Amino acid sequence: MSVIVASLFVPPLDAQVQRAEGGIVRGALDRRQLALVFTGHEFAESAETILDGLARRGIQASFFLTGVFLRNPAHDVIVRRMVRDGHYVGPHSDAHLLYCPWAGPKVTLVSQAEFAADLERNLEELERFGVARRAASYFLPSFEWYNADIVAWSRSLGLTLVCHTPGTRSNADYTEEGTPQFVSSARIFESIERREREDPHGLNGFMLLLHLGAGPGRSDKFHLRFDELLTLLAARGYDMMRVDTLLGDAR
Numbered sequence: 001m002s003v004i005v006a007s008l009f010v011p012p013l014d015a016q017v018q019r020a021e022g023g024i025v026r027g028a029l030d031r032r033q034l035a036l037v038f039t040g041h042e043f044a045e046s047a048e049t050i051l052d053g054l055a056r057r058g059i060q061a062s063f064f065l066t067g068v069f070l071r072n073p074a075h076d077v078i079v080r081r082m083v084r085d086g087h088y089v090g091p092h093s094d095a096h097l098l099y100c101p102w103a104g105p106k107v108t109l110v111s112q113a114e115f116a117a118d119l120e121r122n123l124e125e126l127e128r129f130g131v132a133r134r135a136a137s138y139f140l141p142s143f144e145w146y147n148a149d150i151v152a153w154s155r156s157l158g159l160t161l162v163c164h165t166p167g168t169r170s171n172a173d174y175t176e177e178g179t180p181q182f183v184s185s186a187r188i189f190e191s192i193e194r195r196e197r198e199d200p201h202g203l204n205g206f207m208l209l210l211h212l213g214a215g216p217g218r219s220d221k222f223h224l225r226f227d228e229l230l231t232l233l234a235a236r237g238y239d240m241m242r243v244d245t246l247l248g249d250a251r
Contacts, residue, residue, distance in 0.1 A: 017247065018205070021106075022151035023141075023161040027205030027246045034206040034233070035243040036061040037164060039140060040069040041096050043213025046223035047078045050212065051085065053227050057234070061087050062243040063212070064140035067094030070125035078212075079129050088242040089131050091159070093142035094121040099150050106147040115153050138162050138243055144171065144209065162243060164209035167199065168192045171209045176217035185222045189229065196236060203233070207243060 018026035027033065038050065038061060054061055063082050069075055069092075082089050097118055100106040110118075119139070126136055139159040141150055146161065154161040164171055169191040172183035196203045210222060233240060 018165075020163065020166075021146065021148050023146060023163050024247060025163050026165045026207065027248075029201040029204045031239075032202070032204055032237050033239045033241060033246055034203050034208060035246040036240055037140065037207045037209045037243060038063050038212050039092050039144075039209065040065045040075070040212035041092070041142070042068065043211075043215040044069070044075055044078055045213045045215075046210075046221060046226075047075075047212045049223040050210075050226055051078070051081055053230055054087075055085060057230055059230070059240045060085075060242045060245075061240070062138075063087055063089050064092035065089065065126070066092045066096050066142065067122045067125045068096060069212075070122075070129065083129055083131060088138070088244055089126065089129070090136040091119060091122040091126060091139050094118045094125070096142040098143055099141060099145060100147045102145070108147060108149040112149075112153050115150065116157060119154075119157060119159070133158075138247075140164075160247075162207060162247070165206045168195045168208065170222075171211075173222035174211045174214040174218065176214070177219065182218075185220050185225055188222055189225055192229065193232065196232075202236070203238060205246070207246070 016028045017024050027035070036059070040047070040063065065079065070079060079089070095118055097110055097115075099115070100109055123133055123136060127133070137159060139154050139161050140163060141161060144163050146163070151161045169183045169188045172181070173185070173188055175181045175183050192208070214221065
C-alpha cells in the first residue's frame, strides 16, 4: 500500500519530466496525455472491473505487481489477461519491501544485495507470464516510497524507477473504514476532478495510481466509480496510455 500524498505539486513549464529524489513522477506537461497505473500485492477484487473498463474503451494501462501477487494461483487469469490485452506489466518488488522509514531521515533499510535479490525474484515471476526483462524496464517501488539509493540501485539493474504523480488522493483507495487514514471514494474522485481543474497543466503527464484491491477492510471500493473516472478523463480530452509510452525517451 502507498503513503498518502496530497500536497499541490506544480512543476515548471519547461520540464519534460518531473523527478522526486531521482525517480520520475510526472511526464511531459505540454501533451494531453496521462498513464493509469495500478499496483497489486495481496488483493485483486477490483481487477476484473478495471480490466473490463479499459477493454471497453480500448485503453492500455500499466500494472506493477509484486512476486507475492504473481505467485498467488488465484491471480493467474488476471495477470495473463493483462499481458494478453497489451498492458504494461512490470515489477513492484518481490516481497513488498519497505526501503526507508516512514518518518525521519529516509535512510536505506535494505542492502543493495537484498534489494537486487528481491527484484530478481520479482522479474523471474514476471517471466513465467511471458514478460521479458527488456519489456519490464520501468519499476514502481513498493509502498510508492523510496530514496536516492533505490533509484541508483534500480538504474544499476537496467531499470528506471517511476512513481505516482502527487496531488490527488487516488493512492488512498486502499484505506480502510474506521481508520484515521480512511479516504472515501467520493473524496478521491473529487480530488482528481479538482486537481484537473486547478493545476495549470491539468493532468498532463500524470501517472494516476490506483490499487487492484483493498481487501475486506474497505467496502467503499473505488472501482465502482472507475468507469465514471474514465468518462471524466475522456471528456476532458486526455489520451490514456501505458507508462512506457507516456514517458517515451525519458529513460
